[in-house]
Amino acid sequence: MPLVTVVATGTVFVSVYLAAFHAPTPRDLPVAVVGTPQQARQIADDLDRSMADGFQVRRFATEGAARDALKNRSIYAAYVTGTGSSAEMLYAGANGPSVTATAGEAFADVASARGDALGRQDILPAPAGDTRSMSVFYASFGVVLSGFLFGTATYQSAPRLRFPWRMAGLGLFGAVAGTMVALLTGSLGFDALPGPFLGIAGVVALLGTAVGGATMALTRLLGPAIGTPVASVLLLTLGNSTSGGSMPPHYLPTWLNPLSDVLPVGAAVRAVQGISHFESDGLVSGVINLTLWTVVCVGVVYAWETRSPREGRSPSPRRTPSAASG
Incomplete structure (x- = not known):
């Protein structure tokens, strides 16, 4: 089973990226x-x-x-x-x-x-620190990968962690990811994205929580054996390939293009590009998209954890009157 899952996930990755980028031509x-x-x-x-x-x-x-x-x-x-x-x-x-x-x-x-x-x-040249306009793609890819790893590791390393603490960890991860990306891509780092520090940090933080939350939700709903590869295909493969970070979504095949507006990666990339270069194009829709992903996925995790017993936790035995008196 693990061999089949790994091979299938790798095949999907190669197929999607070849379909998207082997000979890109624009449509409309x-x-x-x-x-x-x-x-x-x-x-x-x-x-x-x-x-x-x-x-x-x-x-x-x-x-x-x-x-x-x-x-x-x-x-x-x-x-x-x-x-x-x-x-x-x-x-x-x-x-x-x-x-x-x-x-x-x-x-x-x-x-x-x-x-x-x-x-x-x-009339709007790329900054000297990002001459090929690829920095937003690299940054988003790294955050998506980190969010996926966080979402899978949180159940592996702490399966009994209570919901409030798990969500606190998710929020902390998003805040750290947003801050680090804003520092690295801003004037204190590679000077690649000229957008406002707080704007970039906020959008990237939402991307981190959306991806981490989605990975958690899929892991809880489907189990690690199925949920982890599904999250990998959905967020890492489909999400990054359709993000618009390497070239606009108009270059994608028609069957991939709609995912750019639906998945959190594309929404975040467009928002960061917008606040960095294009008069905040995509910022409002991006924040709405990322917030919805986060809220829905956190809600799924909450609903699942409150209705099912925690792994490895057995109910405490009741004390009988005789045991109490004895």
Whole structure:
């Protein structure tokens, strides 16, 4: 049984990551055209010919509106038509090199077809401490792994621990994880994420409690033999692969894409990216998602532990009158 479980878990891990990243191409990646309605339709058709179903094109009347949309991550790039045969690509390097390369190649094809000389302007570059915009992925992966290990170890090392103390440990773990990530990624560490210390620490703390709580709940409901591998597949494999930390969820296969909004890892990654670069995009929805995961999973653990006897604990014998008098 352990051999089958380990092999199955490893197979799922390899299969999911290969499906997600072996040849990533965007699907309905939001971009914009600044120009007339006719220009927008023409450029949208050109983009579709360059990469079928790759882009979702919006039109803005002014360059300022496109810049605002880039800053709050409503779009990932903008094609700004100019006078004569000039055009400009606006993009946010903080989205990572994959997005920049995808939009750059497609926009270059459009410019070539239109006879435009295409310039480029990065209006929101990646910080010097995170040139590939991958730090949030590494940080979230580490917290998810730690949360999973905490959730499994808490029952292995302390099976008789009472519920209030177990939850106190979960809360302490989340607080420590959030503080450490905020320190390491902030100005006192690698200076990779320019978001506010308390904001990053708070979101990461919620991620830690959500993952730890989910692992606890699955372990209690299904038992260690089944609950541990299920938690591993759900949180480590599916959660990290769909988080959007390495590239936006628009690059995921259609069957994986919805998990980015549902699982706690994707919600946390989007929130941290938002408070670091994109005017807090995803912060509110992320906090709601992580809070719900934590509350529901803690509730499941509470309900299960209050209805079932603790492992290894036998009921205390009642004292009989004769025993008491004797």
